[in-house]
Amino acid sequence: MAGIALGEKQVVPVRPPEYPLDPAVYESYMGKYEGEDGTSLIVERSGDNLFFIFQDEYTIPFYPVSETLFHHTVIDREYEFERDSEGNILFLGIKKSRGIGELKR
Numbered sequence: 001m002a003g004i005a006l007g008e009k010q011v012v013p014v015r016p017p018e019y020p021l022d023p024a025v026y027e028s029y030m031g032k033y034e035g036e037d038g039t040s041l042i043v044e045r046s047g048d049n050l051f052f053i054f055q056d057e058y059t060i061p062f063y064p065v066s067e068t069l070f071h072h073t074v075i076d077r078e079y080e081f082e083r084d085s086e087g088n089i090l091f092l093g094i095k096k097s098r099g100i101g102e103l104k105r
Helices: 023-029
Strands: 031-034 040-046 049-054 058-064 069-072 078-083 089-095
Touching: none
Parallel strands: none
Antiparallel strands: 031 040, 040 049, 049 058, 058 069, 069 078, 078 089
């Protein structure tokens, strides 16, 4: 806000294009993920709508921008998944923010 008041140039984030994700890949991410600190995240879908439920309280809508990266539908945040060496899927956390750390399913 101070930057706006001082006349500083503002950068408006560009929404990345949606990636045509194979539904089977998305389905492989569905489930509950938990961190060692008790943080939890549920990955779900309702029709064509994809979302997380964070801490059993906050619903976060998102869409795919690659096979492992997803973007919030409203704000400039990204969420990333990865497979470990054993093939287990990990939620790596929130990008472009303070993050929540790695969660395991």
